[in-house]
Amino acid sequence: MIRDDGRVCTACTPLPSITRKSSLMKSFLIARGDMSERMRSTNWDATPFGPPANWPAELKMILNLCLNTSLPTAIYWGADLRLLYNDAWAPIAGEKHPWALGRPAREVWADIWHVIEPQLTAVMTTGEGFSVTDQLLPMKRGGRIQNTHWDYSFAPVFSNDGKVLGIFNQGNETTARLNAERALRASEERLEYALGASNTVGTWDWDIPNDRVVSDERFARMYGVDRERAARGAPLGEFFRRVAPEDLPRLQAAIAACMRSGETYAEEYRLVSPDGSVRWVAAEGRVTLAPDGTPLRFPGVSFDITERKMVEAALRESEERFRAITNSVDQMIWSTRPDGFHDYFNQRWYDYTGVPAGSTDGEEWNGMFHPDDRERAFALWSRCLETGAPYHIEYRLRHRSGVWRWVLGRAQAVRNDAGEIIRWFGSCTDIQDIVDAREVLARSREELEREIGERTAKLMQAEEQLRQAQKMEAVGQLTGGIAHDFNNMLAVILGAVNLLERKLARGDTDVGRFIEAAKDGANRAASLTQRLLAFSRRQPLQPEVIEPNRMVAGMTELLTRASASRSRWKPCCRPGSGGSTSTRASWKTRSSISRSTPGTRCRRAAS
Known part of the structure; x- marks a missing residue:
């Protein structure tokens, strides 16, 4: 037969006979x-x-x-x-x-x-x-x-x-329902296993009309309620006994607001144990409302977050110390994410640039650079981000006064144990005074080098003048000796002319060698004059190779006559001076011989 819900009953009742x-x-x-x-x-x-x-x-x-x-x-x-x-x-x-x-x-x-x-x-x-x-x-x-x-x-x-x-x-x-039920059971099993492995998470379910809170053992232990009583259900007030008095009004107000709106409940507050120790918990849940808005159930979960709160407190203290340190230095300190996104500047940065806090985060940082420096600074920064190399550059930054000032930018990557960059920390140091001093020093160096060059040139000129004066002084000192040398050369010429005159007076025509001797004496005098002119006019002296023996051999007759034919000669002459020196020596020898005892033999080396 067919039931009221439209399904056919499985009983073996035959369908009624059809009459119409x-x-x-x-x-x-x-x-x-x-x-x-x-x-x-x-x-x-x-x-x-x-x-x-x-x-x-x-x-x-x-x-x-x-x-x-x-x-x-x-x-x-x-x-x-x-x-x-x-x-x-x-x-x-x-x-x-x-x-x-x-x-x-x-x-x-x-x-x-x-x-x-x-x-x-x-x-x-x-x-x-x-x-x-x-x-x-x-x-x-x-x-x-x-x-x-x-x-x-x-x-x-x-x-x-x-x-x-x-x-x-x-x-x-x-099929879908069974799969969902199986997934739900598996999820509940995993949740129960996870909750059972930790004493920091507890679950609760508040029957609001009857004011009975049923919880697991972990929740009861955190709130100081007997676990058997919590399993049977206890009034909500019993679970408030350990809530810190300073937090209780806020907690009750949050619960009342969720019961009116049905929104998600999430609060953090402190639980004070009888021994005075304080634990932080985070409670989350949601109220189930009836169609008319009446609150029916309030299930949720509580987490012990004491360690997290301790870490947060330590982190806040560390951040406060960090900010105090970075705000106490003269440098502008900044930091970026691994991709180069700027997300931190110390107070010195904002004092220096005069921009509002947060206005230079991200890519807005580039707007602070001088237009002529942006491309260069950005290219270097991009290369450092890619390679991890330290960042070091000088560029101009806009000061709060509107003036561009030179700063030194530096940054270093912070890496984790795997060598991956997790942060960049950098600084900007105003070096305008150093740049100005560097420019002054560069100008001073140029002026000093120019002055040194001028003084060196003057010194070299004075030294050359001194050298010339010394030469002239030497010429003056040598004038007496030179005059004596010229007299000797003239004596050679005159001696040769006298011999020539005598030969000719006797009708002897073999006078060629006397003419050559006179010419040789004149040439040597001219050579001495040229050397003196070269010395006085800063012209270089050109040494030349001579054959002293042949030169002296050509003067044998003249030397013999000058020494009265009583001397034997072993010449030893310097280039360019042999002729005059030898001649002078011969005359000196002759004079010495004339003053010596008759018959004395003398050997003298020309030098």
Whole structure:
């Protein structure tokens, strides 16, 4: 029989006999929907069903029920269990719809026939209904077998004489629900395992109308409530006993606000133990409201965050020390992320540049550079970011006065244990005074070098003048000796002329050598004059190779006559001076001999 909810009962109660066939025929296949239209347009004459007008009253009635219900419903009719179904059941057929309409169940469900065939056969032969929940059916979908789960029932359709004519089927797929339930159970197991492995997380559920808070052992231990009492349920007030008095009003106000709005609850507060120790907790939850806004339940979880608070306090203290240090130095300190994004400047930076705090974060930093320095500074910074090399550059920065001032920019990368850059720290130092001093020093150096050059030139000129004066002084000192040398050369010339005159007076024509001797003396005098001029005019003296023996040999007769033919000579002369020196020596020798005892023999070397 059919229940009030539209499902067919699995009891073996035959359907009531049909008494109003005319009324049934008028309402047959008039339901709305795609399947009703398909059934009306299908030629049933060539099928085992035959013309619809001849269908049994039982089939017409049960088919009307099928087509007019919103539940997934199908009918298996006849000995070969041919299939008829409504719109809600069509998705169950999947890829086989609408081909499955009117076909035997064996063909439609070939993939799961080994499962449902015994069930269908049992209903047809025994007339007893059958139902199952979460039945595993390996159905072929998308070209492959997929494990699916179903809740369905088979109910027999009887004739007036109690014969089973077909089966009324209703069902729903439960695969998604089962998967969700399994995932939920697995998640709950993992959560319970995680919570059990830590004593810092506790769960609670507050029944607001009855003011009963049920919690796990961990939550009860954190709040100082007996675990058995917490498991049975205790008033919320008992869990407030350890809340720090300074935090309790804020906590109660937050709970009241969430109960009114239904928004998420999240608060951090302190719990004070009987021994005076303080623990920080973070509680999160959400109120469940009734349709009229009445708060019903308030489940949540609490975390012990004492260590986090200690770390945060230490971090704040460290940051305060860092800021105090960086704000106490004259340099402008800045920091960037590994990608070069500037996210920190000390107060000295803002005092120096005069820009609002945060206005130079990120790429806005580049706007502080002198236009002529931006490209150079950006290229070097990009290369340092890529290679990790230290950053070192001089550029001009806009001062709060609007003047461009030179600064020295430096930065160093901070790396982790793996060698990866995790931070950049840098500084900017005003070096305008140093740059100015450097320019003054450069100008002073140029002037000093120019003055040194001028003084050196003057000194060299004075030295040259001194050298020339010394030469002239030497010439003056040598004047006496030179005059004596000239007298000796003139004596040679005059001696040669006298000899020439005597020879000619006697009629002797062999006077060539005397002429040559006179010319040689004149040439030597001219050579001495040239050397003196070269010395006085800064002309270089050109040494030349001579043959002293041949030179002296040419003067033998003159030397012999000058020395009265009583001397033997071994000449040794310097180049360029041999002639005059030898001649002078010969005359000196002659004078010495004339003053010596008669008959004395003398040997003198010319030098």
